[in-house]
Amino acid sequence: MVSKILKFTGSLLASFLLVYILGKQPGQLPLVGAKLQNSPAAMLPPLGKFLNPFGGFWQNAEAPIPVMPPKTVLEKLQAPVKVVFDDRLVPHIFAQNNPDLYFVQGYITASMRLWQMEFQTHAAAGRLSEIVGSRGIEFDKEQRRKGLTYAAEKLVQMLGSDSLADPAVHAYTEGVNAYISSLSYRNLPVEYKLLNYEPEPWTTLKCALLQKKMADDLTGNSTDIEYTNLATVMGKEAATLLYPQYFEGQDPIIPPGTKWNFTPVQPSGKNATAQPAGNKTGYAPVFPANGQNLQTPQPETEPTIGSNNWAVSGSKTLSGKPILCNDPHLQLNLPSIWFETQLSAPGINVYGVTIPGGPGIVIGFNDHIAWGVTNAGVDVKDWYKITYKDASKNEYQYADSWRKTEKRIETIKVRNQPDVVDTVTYTHLGPVVFENYGPQKQNLALRWKAHEPSNEFKTFYLLNRAKNYADYEQALSFYECPAQNFAFADSQGDIAIWEQGKFPVRYKEQGKFILDGNNPADEWQAFIPNQQTPHIRNPKRGFISSANQHPTDPSYPYYYQANDFEYYRNRRINRRLTEMDSISIKDLQQLQFDNYNLQASESLPVMLRHLKPEELDSSQQTALQTLQKWDFMNNPDDTAPALYEAFWQNLLTSIWDELNSRPDSLAMVYPENAVTIRLMDKQPDSKFMDVAATPQKETLKDLVKPAFTKAVTDIAEWTVKNQQQATWANYKGTSVMHLARIDAFSVKNVQTGGNYGIVNATGKRAGPSWRMIVAFTNNGIEAYGIYPGGQTGNPGSPNYTRFLDKWAKGEYYPLNYYTNPDSIKAGQYLLITEFEPKKK
Amino acid sequence: MKITPIITIVAAISAWFFPWWSVVIAAGLAGLIGNPKTAALAYAAGFAGVGLAWSAYALFLNFQNQGLLAGKIATIFHLPNSATLISITIFIGSLLGGFGCMTGALLRKIFEK
Numbered sequence: 001m002v003s004k005i006l007k008f009t010g011s012l013l014a015s016f017l018l019v020y021i022l023g024k025q026p027g028q029l030p031l032v033g034a035k036l037q038n039s040p041a042a043m044l045p046p047l048g049k050f051l052n053p054f055g056g057f058w059q060n061a062e063a064p065i066p067v068m069p070p071k072t073v074l075e076k077l078q079a080p081v082k083v084v085f086d087d088r089l090v091p092h093i094f095a096q097n098n099p100d101l102y103f104v105q106g107y108i109t110a111s112m113r114l115w116q117m118e119f120q121t122h123a124a125a126g127r128l129s130e131i132v133g134s135r136g137i138e139f140d141k142e143q144r145r146k147g148l149t150y151a152a153e154k155l156v157q158m159l160g161s162d163s164l165a166d167p168a169v170h171a172y173t174e175g176v177n178a179y180i181s182s183l184s185y186r187n188l189p190v191e192y193k194l195l196n197y198e199p200e201p202w203t204t205l206k207c208a209l210l211q212k213k214m215a216d217d218l219t220g221n222s223t224d225i226e227y228t229n230l231a232t233v234m235g236k237e238a239a240t241l242l243y244p245q246y247f248e249g250q251d252p253i254i255p256p257g258t259k260w261n262f263t264p265v266q267p268s269g270k271n272a273t274a275q276p277a278g279n280k281t282g283y284a285p286v287f288p289a290n291g292q293n294l295q296t297p298q299p300e301t302e303p304t305i306g307s308n309n310w311a312v313s314g315s316k317t318l319s320g321k322p323i324l325c326n327d328p329h330l331q332l333n334l335p336s337i338w339f340e341t342q343l344s345a346p347g348i349n350v351y352g353v354t355i356p357g358g359p360g361i362v363i364g365f366n367d368h369i370a371w372g373v374t375n376a377g378v379d380v381k382d383w384y385k386i387t388y389k390d391a392s393k394n395e396y397q398y399a400d401s402w403r404k405t406e407k408r409i410e411t412i413k414v415r416n417q418p419d420v421v422d423t424v425t426y427t428h429l430g431p432v433v434f435e436n437y438g439p440q441k442q443n444l445a446l447r448w449k450a451h452e453p454s455n456e457f458k459t460f461y462l463l464n465r466a467k468n469y470a471d472y473e474q475a476l477s478f479y480e481c482p483a484q485n486f487a488f489a490d491s492q493g494d495i496a497i498w499e500q501g502k503f504p505v506r507y508k509e510q511g512k513f514i515l516d517g518n519n520p521a522d523e524w525q526a527f528i529p530n531q532q533t534p535h536i537r538n539p540k541r542g543f544i545s546s547a548n549q550h551p552t553d554p555s556y557p558y559y560y561q562a563n564d565f566e567y568y569r570n571r572r573i574n575r576r577l578t579e580m581d582s583i584s585i586k587d588l589q590q591l592q593f594d595n596y597n598l599q600a601s602e603s604l605p606v607m608l609r610h611l612k613p614e615e616l617d618s619s620q621q622t623a624l625q626t627l628q629k630w631d632f633m634n635n636p637d638d639t640a641p642a643l644y645e646a647f648w649q650n651l652l653t654s655i656w657d658e659l660n661s662r663p664d665s666l667a668m669v670y671p672e673n674a675v676t677i678r679l680m681d682k683q684p685d686s687k688f689m690d691v692a693a694t695p696q697k698e699t700l701k702d703l704v705k706p707a708f709t710k711a712v713t714d715i716a717e718w719t720v721k722n723q724q725q726a727t728w729a730n731y732k733g734t735s736v737m738h739l740a741r742i743d744a745f746s747v748k749n750v751q752t753g754g755n756y757g758i759v760n761a762t763g764k765r766a767g768p769s770w771r772m773i774v775a776f777t778n779n780g781i782e783a784y785g786i787y788p789g790g791q792t793g794n795p796g797s798p799n800y801t802r803f804l805d806k807w808a809k810g811e812y813y814p815l816n817y818y819t820n821p822d823s824i825k826a827g828q829y830l831l832i833t834e835f836e837p838k839k840k
Numbered sequence: 841m842k843i844t845p846i847i848t849i850v851a852a853i854s855a856w857f858f859p860w861w862s863v864v865i866a867a868g869l870a871g872l873i874g875n876p877k878t879a880a881l882a883y884a885a886g887f888a889g890v891g892l893a894w895s896a897y898a899l900f901l902n903f904q905n906q907g908l909l910a911g912k913i914a915t916i917f918h919l920p921n922s923a924t925l926i927s928i929t930i931f932i933g934s935l936l937g938g939f940g941c942m943t944g945a946l947l948r949k950i951f952e953k
Contacts, residue, residue, distance in 0.1 A: 001950070007879065008946035015868075015939040019861045022932060044917070048936070051929040053898040054855035057913055058929070061905035190909070194916070744915040796909030 022048030025196055028416070045196045049185070060190040060796035068833045074178050076103060077837035083108060085830045086816045089791035089799055092342040094821040099171040101345040102359045104835055106175025109339055110202070113356035113793040114179065115189035116335040118199050119739050121206040121357060124213035125149045126412065131195055132740075133415040141422055144410040147431040148216060151451045152208035158453035159204065165457035169207050172359035176202035190796050191740060197415075210357040211457070215450035217305065217330070218482035222381040223563040225444075226669035228513040233666065234658075241679075242671040243512070245561055246554050248678075251571045253485060253497060253546045254534045256553040262532050264557040265505055305330050305766050306566060307374035308592070308759060309487040310545035310573060311495040313538065318582045321776040322489035325588050326363055326372020327768035329761045332736040334746060334800065336789030338363075338770045342818065343464065350464040351783070351817045353770050356793075360460040363772060365781060365817075368467040369490040370774035374546045376483035376499050377562040380449035382510075382524075384429050384517035385442060393425045393432075397518045403428065429517060445517055447524065449502060454480030469494045469537065476500045477530050485546035491776050497544040498535035499551045503528045506559045528558055543577045545570065547759075567674035568598040568757040585775050585784065592771050593810030594759040600644050601632040603677040607651065610684070610704040623712045634760075636729035636753040639715075645731070645755070646711035652676065654703045657691050673757065728753060734762055736788055736804065738795065745795040750788075752808035760810070771812065784812035843874035847889025847937060848896075855893065863890050863933065864940035871944025879942050879949075886941025887934040894933030898926055 027033050027042025036042040050056045066089070079096040081104045086092065091108045095101035110117065122128055126143030128136035159166045180199050192198060223243075231239035307328040314320045330337055338353035343361060352364015363372050388405075389395040395402040405425045412420040425432045427445045434444040455478045462475035472488050476498055479486075483501020488494070504511075504524035515522040534551040536544060547570035551560075576591055604627060613621055623643055630640035653660060655676060659668040670676070679686055684700035691698050715726045724730050729751040738745035754760030754767065761767055772785040790802035803813070818824055847870045854866040867886040876882040902910050902922070910922035919925050 004946070004950045008943065008950055011879070011939060011943040011946050015864050015936075015943050018935060018939055019864060022936075023861065040918075047928075048932060049860050051925075051932055052855060052860035053894050053901060053929065053933075054852070055860055057909065058898050058901045061901045061909040063904040194913075742916065744912040795912060796905065798906070798908060 019048065022046060043195075045194055050193055050196075055184075055186040057190050057193050057796070059186050060193070060794055062792070062794055062797035062799075064798045065830065066792070066797065066799075068831055070832070071834050071836060073836050073838050074103075074107070075838045076174055076178065077835055079837060081835040082821050083833050083835070084818065084821055084824055085832070086828070087830050088340075088802070088813060089830065090340045090342065090816065092816070092818050092821070093344060095343075095345040098345055098348075099167060101343055101348070102168045102171035103175035103178070105341065105343060105354075105359060106172035106177075106202075107179045107835070108175075109341070109354070109356050110176040110179040112791060113335055113339055114176075114199060115191045116739060116793045117176070117202070117206070117210075117357040119191070120213060121209045124152075124209040124216070126410070129412050129414040129420070131197055131415065134417055137412060137414060137420055140412045141410075141420075144412070144422060145424055145431060145433045146216065146220075146446070147424070147426075147433075147448075147451055148209065148212045149205075150408065150426075150431065151212045151215075151453075152205055154451070154453040155208040155211065156204050158455065159208070159457065162455055162458060164461050165455055168359040168461055169204050169457055173202050173204050173207060189794060191742075194742075195740070207358050207457075210355060212450060214355065215482045218375045218377075218484075219380050219448070219450055221563065222379070222383070223669045224381075224383045224512065224514055226667050227563075229666045229668060230659075231513060239512075242675060243563070244675065245509075245559075246550060247565070247567050247672070247674050250550050250553075250565075250567060251574050252550040252552050253499065253544075253570075254536050254552050254556075255539055255541060257555075258536065258539075258552075260532075260555065260557060264532065265526050265529060305375065306377075306548040306564075306569070306756075306761060308545075308547045308569060308573060308761070308768075309372040309374045309485065309497075310543055310577060311370075311487050311489040311497070312543040312577065312580075312583050312588075313489075313495045314493050316542040316577075316581060316583050317775075318584045319775065319777055321491075321778070322493060322495050323583065323585065323588060323773065323775040324365075324370040324372060324487060324489040324495075325592060325771075325773050326374075326487060327592055327761075327771045328363065328373065328375075329767055330769040331766050332734065332762075332769065332788055334736050334738050334789055334795070335793030336769070336787050338787050338789075340785070340787075340791065340815075342816075344818075344821075348465045349819065351815060352772070353785075353787070359457065361464050362460055363770065364464075365774045365783060366464065366466070367491070367781065367819075369463075369472060369488065370776075370781075370783075371463060371472065371489075372487045372772060373484040374487075375548055376485055376501055376551065377548050377564060378483055378499075378501070378503055378551070378560050379511055379562055380481065380483070380501070380503060382447045382515055384427075384445045384447060384515045384522065386427060386429075386432055386445045386517040388443065396427055398428070399520050400518065405432075427517065429523070444514065449481040449504075452480070452502075454478070454502065456480070468492060469496060472496070473498070485551070487544060487546065489774070489776065494538060495544050496535065496537040497546060499533050499546075500530075500535075501533065503533065503558070503560060506561075508559050509561075510559070512561055532558070541578065545573050545577060547573055563669070564672065566757070567672065569759050569761060572596055572598045572759050585773055585782065588773055589784070589810070589812060591759060592768070592773070593754075595634040595753045597632045597634045597641065597644070597755065597758055599673055599677070599757045600630075600634075600641075600648075603648065603673075603680070604630075604632075604644060606677065606681045607647065607704055607708075610701040611708055612705075615705065616709075619716075620709055620712050623715075624708075634728055634753045634755050634758055636751050637727050639725070639727055641728035641753075641755070642726045642731035643711060643715060645728075646714045647708050650707035650710050650714070651703060654691065654707055655680070655689060655700075657693065658688065661693070732764055734764055734767065734808075736801075737765070742795075747801055747804060750804065750808050768807075771807070773812070781817055783815040783817060785815050786812050843870050843876065843941075844885045844889045844892070846870055846874065847886055847941060848892045851890045851893040851933075851937060852897070861936070863893070864936050864943075866890075867937040867940030868944035868947075871941035871946075872948050873944075875948050876941070876945050879946055882945030883938040883942040887938035889941065890937025891930050891934030893937075895926070895930040898929050902926065 081095045084092040126140035309326040311324040342351040350366040352361035387397040410422045430446045433446045459479040479500045480502035488496040505526040548566040549570040634641040734750040735748040754762035756763045770787040775782045788807040790799040792799045850866045851863040854862040914922045914925040
């Protein structure tokens with residue numbers, strides 16, 4: 001009897017132990033967990049839960065055609081809503097009123113992209129540590145110091161008073177929550193199961209956070225510190241030479257010579273007469289990168305973001321009607337940043353892409369108009385030196401007196417670890433992001449347009465419903481940040497472009513360097529009125545275009561700057577659009593995928609000028625011939641683009657030794673390539689060509705041969721190391737990475753051409769995130785589009801990367817734009833799902 | 841081993857409606873009621889029964905997914921291939937079933953002469 005009881009007890013205990021072990025993450029187990037702490041095994045999900053086919057990850061192993069219930073009853077709906085999924089899983093949502101439309105948009109978007117929506121907003125809010133543990137703390141601190149949540153909270157508050165955008169944002173939020181509350185562990189996205197956490201309710205703050213995240217992505221790149229360092233160490237003239245306000249030969253968005261018919265605003269108020277600090281760099285402190293170590297500038301690995309858009313008027317098209325094109329270049333991620341949707345309700349029928357997590361369509365078209373955006377890039381992010389009265393940081397100096405600061409306590413929750421608390425001090429300018437920075441212990445406050453609330457949701461709400469140019473202009477007037485070039489075309493034949501955003505009125509070079517937080521004259525005094533921001537309608541040349549270049553020629557009466565105005569894509573696009581006539585959709589598809597490397601065509605001749613073939617060995621001579629025969633096309637299978645890139649990067653490194661190998665570890669940034677190339681061409685014996693580490697004085701001639709021979713060696717070594725030919729696609733290695741950087745959910749080495757600075761701006765980590773072409777015809781809209789991913793965010797679905805191969809080849813899908821759900825015939829759709837209100 | 845198919849069915853039903861560890865209880869109840877002759881037989885019946893339920897469903901899901909997700913998860917877990925992942929899945933289900941059924945059977949044995 002006792003032995004029987006013992007046996008039973010033993011077996012029972014074994015069962016309990018088994019369930020206990022399989023129900024915990026290995027890192028959380030007693031005894032073993034501590035030993036595993038630093039091994040990847042610690043992060044394994046609870047295996048019993050995760051591997052159970054009835055609820056674990058196997059449930060995410062979706063069939064090519066996903067299963068959806070034909071009917072879903074949703075409590076908050078007012079009327080039935082029909083959603084038609086076409087063969088690419090694009091939802092076409094037909095609602096009978098606006099709240100239902102946005103409610104179901106939220107529901108459907110969440111059903112396909114929930115994990116991404118939440119992960120991105122967690123990242124924006126500085127809450128990644130809650131998911132990934134202590135690895136996320138530094139990132140989270142930085143996010144919170146930037147004040148994105150502070151900005152998003154202000155936006156939510158402002159939205160509350162808006163009768164159009166606010167209900168849309170609320171309905172969307174409720175739709176997302178209706179989906180979240182329908183979930184059990186079984187239907188959670190696989191990332192939740194893998195990282196072992198659960199979604200929390202969606203909020204309007206999260207919609208606002210996504211808006212602010214875009215503002216950060218598109219206006220967050222500031223080089224004021226690096227410029228200040230250079231001006232301090234090498235002098236103001238060097239800063240002007242290396243970082244000019246305008247490039248000669250630039251081809252701006254508004255055609256040069258366009259007259260400005262307005263009186264510019266002068267700063268007003270009590271500070272208008274104050275004089276700005278005379279020598280902007282005289283007091284300037286110097287800043288090491290990241291506070292300590294030198295961060296070598298690496299333009300070749302930096303994900304460069306930008307975009308192209310253009311619209312051609314009927315006078316230049318085969319059809320006689322306008323065609324609009326847009327391809328925003330963003331970091332290439334999975335799940336894709338964009339989600340295609342059609343939204344239809346009384347007063348609205350719009351198709352396009354949206355960022356999962358916000359209502360409406362961001363880039364797209366309706367029956368009357370089409371629009372697309374590129375980033376303006378104009379600097380709206382300035383740094384001010386702050387002097388605290390004492391260590392309490394309760395007061396700071398402003399206009400030679402003391403002002404009170406405000407403190408914001410940031411509590412970072414860290415998974416499985418105690419909270420980390422950071423106190424961020426706010427001045428009237430903004431948060432003090434850097435404290436005790438560098439050897440001189442500087443405090444820098446951030447004045448940033450993104451911190452101010454502005455109603456971009458309203459812009460898209462109105463734009464989605466716009467019928468003509470007047471509607472477009474009105475919709476844009478609410479849009480402030482991140483400033484965008486809105487290209488426009490309509491069915492009546494109008495084309496237009498508007499650099500829309502709210503820009504400070506600046507004195508010359510204000511905000512190029514660190515500013516003085518004590519000096520009221522260094523503050524932003526006024527904003528450029530909306531009607532005075534650069535825009536043009538139906539220009540004589542028959543097209544409008546933008547590619548992140550200067551918006552205007554130097555005759556524009558306001559000073560503005562950016563650290564990365566484009567100089568190549570825009571000139572190539574404008575050259576091609578000027579040459580082209582009787583333009584067809586096919587022509588413009590080819591232009592979006594154009595691989596012509598204008599930078600190479602202008603720099604390679606200068607580089608080869610200094611290369612003597614007789615001084616080269618045979619393998620180097622072969623390489624030289626490859627370059628000489630190159631047609632400057634960055635095609636995926638060619639070897640010349642890889643050779644050029646290696647040559648160019650080596651040369652850049654040796655020319656800018658004074659920036660990248662500083663004994664003092666100062667943060668520095670390379671000039672734009674156009675500036676370097678101009679310098680190489682016009683001043684080959686400039687002092688910047690000298691290599692500081694050598695006793696002799698080098699000129700460009702001395703740098704070219706070593707850069708070239710090293711490039712030949714680099715390529716040979718690369719080929720051996722990677723066991724593949726150094727074709728451009730292989731060498732560049734475009735990768736589309738999962739948001740949590742999970743390799744197995746990413747796609748690497750995508751075979752595609754192009755590069756940054758090329759119209760097909762596909763680089764290593766960023767590129768055309770959505771290619772769209774919208775043509776107006778006599779029979780309505782004809783539209784094409786594609787993005788590098790798929791509609792579902794589920795890495796377990798074949799649809800996750802479904803569009804990627806076609807995208808890499810420059811192919812398109814025709815977009816299904818329906819006018820009436822009942823007219824859609826069998827075979828034109830994949831499945832239909834209906835949502836119904838709860839019967840009372 | 842007559843109770844093996846019963847365990848398969850009961851385990852599948854309980855795993856669908858209850859958490860993953862409910863298969864232990866399901867197999868335990870089967871052991872208690874079905875009363876296999878020995879503890880080893882009970883273990884074998886539970887092992888095979890739940891293993892069958894888990895393998896059938898995992899293989900079906902894997903088939904309709906063309907092995908896509910299993911391959912990715914195997915890579916994340918540093919496993920050689922998805923077959924290993926499937927084997928581990930089945931093995932875990934089997935273990936749960938084996939111990940569950942054995943425990944149930946041993947409980948019954950206490951009250952038998």
